[in-house]
Amino acid sequence: MIEENIKPYKGKIDKRERWQLNNHKSVLVWFTGLPGSGKSTISHELEYLLYKNKIRTYVLDGDNVRKGLCKDLGFSAEDRRENLRRVGEVAKLFVDAGILTIASFASPYVSDRKMIREMFENEEFIEVYLKCDISVCEKRDPKGLYKKARNGIIKNFTGVSDPYEPPEKPEIILETDKLTVEQSVKTVFDFLYKRQVLALIEP
Amino acid sequence: MIEENIKPYKGKIDKRERWQLNNHKSVLVWFTGLPGSGKSTISHELEYLLYKNKIRTYVLDGDNVRKGLCKDLGFSAEDRRENLRRVGEVAKLFVDAGILTIASFASPYVSDRKMIREMFENEEFIEVYLKCDISVCEKRDPKGLYKKARNGIIKNFTGVSDPYEPPEKPEIILETDKLTVEQSVKTVFDFLYKRQVLALIEP
Numbered sequence: 001m002i003e004e005n006i007k008p009y010k011g012k013i014d015k016r017e018r019w020q021l022n023n024h025k026s027v028l029v030w031f032t033g034l035p036g037s038g039k040s041t042i043s044h045e046l047e048y049l050l051y052k053n054k055i056r057t058y059v060l061d062g063d064n065v066r067k068g069l070c071k072d073l074g075f076s077a078e079d080r081r082e083n084l085r086r087v088g089e090v091a092k093l094f095v096d097a098g099i100l101t102i103a104s105f106a107s108p109y110v111s112d113r114k115m116i117r118e119m120f121e122n123e124e125f126i127e128v129y130l131k132c133d134i135s136v137c138e139k140r141d142p143k144g145l146y147k148k149a150r151n152g153i154i155k156n157f158t159g160v161s162d163p164y165e166p167p168e169k170p171e172i173i174l175e176t177d178k179l180t181v182e183q184s185v186k187t188v189f190d191f192l193y194k195r196q197v198l199a200l201i202e203p
Numbered sequence: 204m205i206e207e208n209i210k211p212y213k214g215k216i217d218k219r220e221r222w223q224l225n226n227h228k229s230v231l232v233w234f235t236g237l238p239g240s241g242k243s244t245i246s247h248e249l250e251y252l253l254y255k256n257k258i259r260t261y262v263l264d265g266d267n268v269r270k271g272l273c274k275d276l277g278f279s280a281e282d283r284r285e286n287l288r289r290v291g292e293v294a295k296l297f298v299d300a301g302i303l304t305i306a307s308f309a310s311p312y313v314s315d316r317k318m319i320r321e322m323f324e325n326e327e328f329i330e331v332y333l334k335c336d337i338s339v340c341e342k343r344d345p346k347g348l349y350k351k352a353r354n355g356i357i358k359n360f361t362g363v364s365d366p367y368e369p370p371e372k373p374e375i376i377l378e379t380d381k382l383t384v385e386q387s388v389k390t391v392f393d394f395l396y397k398r399q400v401l402a403l404i405e406p
Contacts, residue, residue: 012247013254021257044215051216054224056259058300068322069292072285082275089272090293097261099300 018098031104033130034159036137038176043104061104088116108164129170136177221301236333237362239340241379246307264307291319311367332373339380
């Protein structure tokens with residue numbers, strides 16, 4: 001009896017087998033941009049479009065990470081980096097589990113985004129820069145945060161009192177002050193289609 | 204153009220919609236037990252059986268968590284608790300994403316496992332106690348750790364120099380010193396089937 005228990009297990013499933021079950025691949029789509037550039041809206045609309053196309057997908061963002069996994073962290077530069085490191089590591093587990101993962105974080109520093117890119121294989125990390133003039137972001141101000149930042153109520157606010165470093169070579173640039181949400185979402189969807197992420201069989 | 208960008212998004216997919224896409228539900232199966240009680244073997248064999256039944260599943264264990272998400276943590280009581288807290292939070296995201304999640308950690312303290320149980324809905328957390336006499340675990344000693352613990356090379360080793368607190372009311376008890384791996388795996392599989400986790404349509 002006991003002998004049977006200690007034989008080596010054959011159970012480990014690899015990523016490719018998960019892809020076969022789902023009939024699509026998994027990557028990490030990383031949205032970066034100023035507050036108000038459209039990250040939440042576009043990431044969730046992309047999730048919805050992928051879902052309608054039978055793609056297993058999940059959005060990691062401040063809403064579900066800051067209250068749980070990273071609730072011990074604040075907003076110092078060090079804590080923000082640790083927040084993004086954990087998000088990167090969780091995204092890695094999700095991608096390994098076969099989920100087309102979407103991360104939606106301002107992530108203003110080149111070095112932090114580089115750290116995450118380096119966790120992944122070459123084609124697995126897709127950086128999407130939401131390029132949007134700050135005047136437009138500030139006019140939208142979906143959460144009233146720009147106003148608070150201008151009034152000094154919020155310190156270290158990206159774009160106002162803290163820098164935003166645009167990506168040098170993002171896979172996709174979305175000019176969200178010019179495109180509609182639908183156009184932005186379709187651009188990312190088409191990119192994933194052309195990369196042959198959305199099916200295991202060649203399109 | 205800009206007006207169109209700021210309309211509220213309808214994109215959020217909930218867990219039930221993910222279940223519909225996968226045609227099964229998602230829960231967390233938490234394996235606890237002494238080192239050598241069979242956690243790795245049984246969790247990966249369960250994953251394999253679920254996979255063969257077209258269930259989306261993923262194993263969280265020391266192998267994929269300690270080198271990534273929790274690589275900043277050591278093995279003090281405090282760090283071990285933080286390790287398990289993060290695993291619980293990640294498992295919550297996985298379950299929300301529709302994945303039948305398996306966690307495989309010695310997790311020797313009742314209070315730590317209670318912390319994780321409380322993160323989940325009532326029927327979502329399934330505690331599986333791998334009950335195995337320590338003499339059997341020590342005889343197996345798959346990683347040679349008991350030997351090192353007895354020789355004092357490893358301090359604070361669960362079962363030798365650190366306590367293991369058995370669960371008070373686990374959903375499942377597997378006497379892994381009496382059952383074969385196949386019997387153990389089937390017990391958990393049958394439990395999930397009866398709980399109607401493995402299909403959206405009643406069995």
